[in-house]
Amino acid sequence: MTSRTGATAASHPVLGVPPAAPADAVAYFGASLAFHADASDVAAALAAGGDPGFVLLDSRSTESWDQGHIPGAVHLPTALIAEQAPRLLDPAVPVVTYCWGPGCNGATRAALALALLGYRVKEMLGGFEYWAREGFPYETSEGAARRTADPLTAPVAAGDCGC
Template identity: 45%
Template sequence: MSTNAVLEVTAANSADALHRFASSLQYETDCWDVHEAFAQGDLGFVLFDVRTPEEYQSGHIPGAIHMMRGKMIASKLNKYPPETLFVTYCAGPHCNGATKAAIVLTKLERPVKIMLGGITGWVDQGYQLTRSES
Protein backbone atom coordinates (compact mmCIF):
# COMPACT_ATOMS: atom_id res chain seq x y z
CA MET A 1 0.00 0.00 0.00
CA SER A 2 1.37 3.43 -0.95
CA THR A 3 2.02 6.13 1.59
CA ASN A 4 1.75 9.14 -0.73
CA ALA A 5 0.48 10.30 -4.13
CA VAL A 6 3.88 9.82 -5.78
CA LEU A 7 3.88 6.12 -4.95
CA GLU A 8 0.17 5.59 -5.59
CA VAL A 9 0.75 4.77 -9.27
CA THR A 10 3.62 2.47 -10.18
CA ALA A 11 6.25 3.95 -12.50
CA ALA A 12 6.30 2.66 -16.07
CA ASN A 13 8.82 0.01 -17.00
CA SER A 14 12.04 1.32 -18.56
CA ALA A 15 11.12 0.43 -22.15
CA ASP A 16 7.75 2.21 -21.92
CA ALA A 17 9.30 5.20 -20.16
CA LEU A 18 12.04 5.48 -22.77
CA HIS A 19 9.48 5.44 -25.58
CA ARG A 20 7.29 8.07 -23.87
CA PHE A 21 10.12 10.46 -23.02
CA ALA A 22 11.94 10.09 -26.34
CA SER A 23 8.76 10.57 -28.35
CA SER A 24 7.93 13.79 -26.48
CA LEU A 25 10.96 15.41 -28.14
CA GLN A 26 9.24 15.01 -31.52
CA TYR A 27 6.66 17.52 -30.29
CA GLU A 28 8.61 19.92 -28.13
CA THR A 29 11.88 21.71 -27.65
CA ASP A 30 13.02 24.11 -24.96
CA CYS A 31 14.44 27.59 -24.55
CA TRP A 32 18.01 26.36 -24.15
CA ASP A 33 17.91 24.42 -27.42
CA VAL A 34 16.39 27.36 -29.31
CA HIS A 35 18.92 29.78 -27.81
CA GLU A 36 21.81 27.47 -28.76
CA ALA A 37 20.52 27.16 -32.33
CA PHE A 38 20.46 30.95 -32.65
CA ALA A 39 23.92 31.23 -31.08
CA GLN A 40 25.31 28.70 -33.57
CA GLY A 41 23.62 30.50 -36.47
CA ASP A 42 22.26 27.20 -37.76
CA LEU A 43 18.54 27.35 -37.15
CA GLY A 44 16.96 24.93 -39.56
CA PHE A 45 13.58 26.12 -38.26
CA VAL A 46 11.35 29.20 -38.14
CA LEU A 47 10.43 30.53 -34.71
CA PHE A 48 6.89 31.92 -34.44
CA ASP A 49 5.83 34.17 -31.58
CA VAL A 50 2.07 33.64 -31.44
CA ARG A 51 1.22 36.25 -28.79
CA THR A 52 -0.63 39.51 -29.43
CA PRO A 53 1.04 42.28 -31.46
CA GLU A 54 1.36 44.37 -28.29
CA GLU A 55 3.08 41.55 -26.41
CA TYR A 56 5.42 40.92 -29.33
CA GLN A 57 6.34 44.60 -29.60
CA SER A 58 7.01 44.91 -25.88
CA GLY A 59 9.58 42.11 -26.00
CA HIS A 60 10.20 38.97 -28.03
CA ILE A 61 12.94 36.48 -28.76
CA PRO A 62 15.44 37.98 -31.21
CA GLY A 63 14.85 36.36 -34.59
CA ALA A 64 11.26 35.34 -33.86
CA ILE A 65 8.58 36.16 -36.39
CA HIS A 66 5.24 37.41 -35.14
CA MET A 67 2.53 35.11 -36.49
CA MET A 68 -0.74 34.77 -34.63
CA ARG A 69 -2.57 31.53 -35.32
CA GLY A 70 -5.45 33.29 -37.09
CA LYS A 71 -2.93 34.51 -39.68
CA MET A 72 -1.48 31.04 -40.28
CA ILE A 73 -2.86 30.21 -43.67
CA ALA A 74 -1.34 28.23 -46.50
CA SER A 75 -0.67 31.28 -48.69
CA LYS A 76 1.36 32.98 -45.92
CA LEU A 77 3.42 29.84 -45.37
CA ASN A 78 4.09 29.20 -49.07
CA LYS A 79 7.37 31.15 -48.90
CA TYR A 80 8.73 28.33 -46.72
CA PRO A 81 9.56 24.92 -48.21
CA PRO A 82 7.09 22.21 -47.13
CA GLU A 83 9.69 20.51 -44.93
CA THR A 84 10.38 23.69 -42.92
CA LEU A 85 10.10 23.05 -39.20
CA PHE A 86 8.14 25.68 -37.30
CA VAL A 87 8.61 26.24 -33.57
CA THR A 88 5.86 28.09 -31.75
CA TYR A 89 5.93 29.88 -28.43
CA CYS A 90 3.57 32.00 -26.37
CA ALA A 91 3.64 33.68 -22.96
CA GLY A 92 4.65 30.66 -20.91
CA PRO A 93 3.50 27.51 -19.18
CA HIS A 94 0.23 29.19 -18.20
CA CYS A 95 -0.61 29.79 -21.88
CA ASN A 96 -1.79 27.30 -24.51
CA GLY A 97 -1.36 29.60 -27.51
CA ALA A 98 1.70 27.70 -28.74
CA THR A 99 -0.29 24.46 -28.69
CA LYS A 100 -3.23 26.02 -30.54
CA ALA A 101 -0.84 27.42 -33.16
CA ALA A 102 0.83 24.02 -33.49
CA ILE A 103 -2.58 22.48 -34.18
CA VAL A 104 -3.18 25.01 -36.98
CA LEU A 105 0.22 24.24 -38.51
CA THR A 106 -0.33 20.48 -38.36
CA LYS A 107 -3.69 20.92 -40.08
CA LEU A 108 -1.74 22.73 -42.82
CA GLU A 109 0.53 19.64 -42.91
CA ARG A 110 3.56 21.55 -41.65
CA PRO A 111 6.11 20.07 -39.23
CA VAL A 112 5.96 21.84 -35.86
CA LYS A 113 7.28 21.76 -32.32
CA ILE A 114 6.37 23.83 -29.29
CA MET A 115 9.02 25.68 -27.31
CA LEU A 116 8.33 24.80 -23.70
CA GLY A 117 8.34 27.70 -21.26
CA GLY A 118 7.56 30.43 -23.80
CA ILE A 119 8.71 33.96 -22.98
CA THR A 120 8.58 33.18 -19.26
CA GLY A 121 11.03 30.30 -19.69
CA TRP A 122 13.25 32.36 -21.99
CA VAL A 123 13.55 35.17 -19.44
CA ASP A 124 13.95 32.69 -16.56
CA GLN A 125 16.97 31.26 -18.38
CA GLY A 126 18.49 34.75 -18.44
CA TYR A 127 18.17 35.21 -22.21
CA GLN A 128 17.50 38.66 -23.65
CA LEU A 129 14.42 39.92 -25.43
CA THR A 130 14.28 42.51 -28.16
CA ARG A 131 11.62 45.15 -28.76
CA SER A 132 9.92 46.11 -32.00
CA GLU A 133 9.41 49.66 -33.13
CA SER A 134 5.77 50.72 -33.00
Protein backbone atom coordinates (compact mmCIF):
# COMPACT_ATOMS: atom_id res chain seq x y z
CA MET A 1 0.00 0.00 0.00
CA THR A 2 1.34 3.45 -0.89
CA SER A 3 0.43 6.56 1.08
CA ARG A 4 -0.15 9.99 -0.38
CA THR A 5 3.55 10.71 0.30
CA GLY A 6 4.59 7.66 -1.71
CA ALA A 7 5.88 5.69 1.28
CA THR A 8 4.78 2.10 1.66
CA ALA A 9 3.37 0.92 4.98
CA ALA A 10 6.26 -1.48 5.44
CA SER A 11 8.85 1.28 4.96
CA HIS A 12 8.41 2.62 8.49
CA PRO A 13 7.47 1.12 11.85
CA VAL A 14 4.25 3.08 12.39
CA LEU A 15 2.34 1.14 9.74
CA GLY A 16 4.63 -1.89 9.47
CA VAL A 17 1.83 -3.61 11.35
CA PRO A 18 -1.41 -2.18 9.96
CA PRO A 19 -3.98 -0.57 12.24
CA ALA A 20 -6.71 -2.82 13.62
CA ALA A 21 -10.07 -3.06 11.93
CA PRO A 22 -12.54 -0.48 13.32
CA ALA A 23 -14.60 -3.11 15.16
CA ASP A 24 -11.45 -4.47 16.84
CA ALA A 25 -10.38 -0.92 17.75
CA VAL A 26 -13.79 -0.26 19.33
CA ALA A 27 -13.46 -3.41 21.44
CA TYR A 28 -9.88 -2.66 22.47
CA PHE A 29 -10.28 1.04 23.30
CA GLY A 30 -13.62 0.44 24.99
CA ALA A 31 -11.99 -2.20 27.16
CA SER A 32 -9.10 0.14 27.93
CA LEU A 33 -11.51 2.78 29.23
CA ALA A 34 -13.26 0.13 31.34
CA PHE A 35 -9.93 -0.58 33.06
CA HIS A 36 -8.40 2.90 33.27
CA ALA A 37 -9.15 6.46 34.36
CA ASP A 38 -6.75 9.38 34.15
CA ALA A 39 -5.72 11.80 36.87
CA SER A 40 -7.62 14.69 35.31
CA ASP A 41 -10.92 12.77 35.22
CA VAL A 42 -10.43 11.55 38.79
CA ALA A 43 -9.68 15.12 39.92
CA ALA A 44 -12.80 16.44 38.17
CA ALA A 45 -14.98 13.75 39.78
CA LEU A 46 -13.59 14.49 43.24
CA ALA A 47 -13.84 18.28 42.78
CA ALA A 48 -17.49 18.08 41.71
CA GLY A 49 -18.44 17.49 45.33
CA GLY A 50 -20.68 14.83 46.74
CA ASP A 51 -20.17 11.16 46.15
CA PRO A 52 -17.99 10.55 43.07
CA GLY A 53 -19.32 6.98 42.81
CA PHE A 54 -15.96 5.35 43.50
CA VAL A 55 -13.32 4.99 46.21
CA LEU A 56 -9.81 6.18 45.39
CA LEU A 57 -7.20 3.80 46.81
CA ASP A 58 -3.50 4.57 47.33
CA SER A 59 -1.68 1.24 47.29
CA ARG A 60 1.76 2.54 48.36
CA SER A 61 3.70 2.19 51.61
CA THR A 62 3.10 4.41 54.65
CA GLU A 63 6.33 6.28 53.92
CA SER A 64 5.14 7.02 50.39
CA TRP A 65 1.67 8.03 51.66
CA ASP A 66 3.29 10.47 54.09
CA GLN A 67 5.43 11.92 51.29
CA GLY A 68 2.26 12.83 49.38
CA HIS A 69 -1.19 11.44 48.64
CA ILE A 70 -4.46 12.50 47.06
CA PRO A 71 -6.93 14.06 49.52
CA GLY A 72 -9.79 11.70 50.27
CA ALA A 73 -7.93 8.58 49.14
CA VAL A 74 -8.01 5.43 51.23
CA HIS A 75 -4.55 4.19 52.16
CA LEU A 76 -4.27 0.43 51.70
CA PRO A 77 -0.89 -1.00 50.68
CA THR A 78 -1.18 -3.83 48.19
CA ALA A 79 0.27 -6.39 50.63
CA LEU A 80 -2.62 -5.69 53.02
CA ILE A 81 -5.51 -5.74 50.54
CA ALA A 82 -6.58 -9.36 51.10
CA GLU A 83 -6.64 -8.85 54.86
CA GLN A 84 -8.09 -5.32 55.13
CA ALA A 85 -10.17 -4.59 52.02
CA PRO A 86 -13.31 -6.35 53.35
CA ARG A 87 -13.19 -4.10 56.43
CA LEU A 88 -12.39 -0.85 54.57
CA LEU A 89 -14.18 -1.10 51.22
CA ASP A 90 -17.78 -1.65 50.19
CA PRO A 91 -17.85 -4.32 47.45
CA ALA A 92 -20.73 -2.46 45.77
CA VAL A 93 -18.59 0.66 45.19
CA PRO A 94 -16.00 0.66 42.37
CA VAL A 95 -12.40 1.28 43.38
CA VAL A 96 -9.81 3.33 41.48
CA THR A 97 -6.24 2.42 42.39
CA TYR A 98 -3.08 4.48 42.12
CA CYS A 99 0.57 4.09 42.98
CA TRP A 100 3.64 6.21 42.15
CA GLY A 101 3.44 6.69 38.40
CA PRO A 102 3.77 5.24 34.93
CA GLY A 103 7.02 3.48 35.78
CA CYS A 104 5.37 1.58 38.63
CA ASN A 105 2.90 -1.29 38.32
CA GLY A 106 1.82 -1.18 41.96
CA ALA A 107 -1.63 0.15 41.07
CA THR A 108 -2.01 -2.73 38.61
CA ARG A 109 -1.09 -5.26 41.29
CA ALA A 110 -3.53 -3.61 43.71
CA ALA A 111 -6.28 -3.65 41.08
CA LEU A 112 -5.66 -7.36 40.48
CA ALA A 113 -5.76 -8.11 44.22
CA LEU A 114 -9.07 -6.26 44.53
CA ALA A 115 -10.56 -7.91 41.44
CA LEU A 116 -9.64 -11.32 42.87
CA LEU A 117 -11.73 -10.38 45.92
CA GLY A 118 -14.69 -9.46 43.73
CA TYR A 119 -14.33 -5.66 43.57
CA ARG A 120 -14.98 -3.69 40.40
CA VAL A 121 -11.80 -1.76 39.81
CA LYS A 122 -10.00 0.71 37.55
CA GLU A 123 -6.43 1.94 37.59
CA MET A 124 -5.61 5.67 37.54
CA LEU A 125 -3.11 6.22 34.74
CA GLY A 126 -0.07 8.28 35.67
CA GLY A 127 -0.47 7.63 39.40
CA PHE A 128 0.54 10.13 42.05
CA GLU A 129 3.28 11.50 39.79
CA TYR A 130 0.86 12.79 37.19
CA TRP A 131 -1.60 13.95 39.83
CA ALA A 132 1.10 16.24 41.22
CA ARG A 133 2.55 17.17 37.80
CA GLU A 134 -0.89 18.23 36.56
CA GLY A 135 -1.13 20.66 39.48
CA PHE A 136 -3.80 18.96 41.55
CA PRO A 137 -3.70 19.38 45.35
CA TYR A 138 -2.21 16.70 47.54
CA GLU A 139 -1.46 16.17 51.20
CA THR A 140 1.80 15.27 52.92
CA SER A 141 2.61 14.42 56.52
CA GLU A 142 3.22 18.16 56.94
CA GLY A 143 -0.04 19.38 55.39
CA ALA A 144 -1.58 20.41 52.08
CA ALA A 145 0.60 21.02 49.03
CA ARG A 146 0.21 21.83 45.36
CA ARG A 147 2.63 22.32 42.48
CA THR A 148 2.29 24.48 39.44
CA ALA A 149 1.05 22.38 36.51
CA ASP A 150 3.82 21.02 34.30
CA PRO A 151 3.12 22.43 30.80
CA LEU A 152 4.17 19.09 29.29
CA THR A 153 1.40 17.24 31.13
CA ALA A 154 -1.47 19.71 31.60
CA PRO A 155 -2.75 22.97 30.15
CA VAL A 156 -1.38 25.90 32.10
CA ALA A 157 -4.03 28.50 31.19
CA ALA A 158 -7.12 26.31 30.92
CA GLY A 159 -8.75 24.04 33.46
CA ASP A 160 -9.41 21.35 30.87
CA CYS A 161 -7.24 19.88 28.14
CA GLY A 162 -10.24 19.34 25.89
CA CYS A 163 -9.59 15.66 25.33
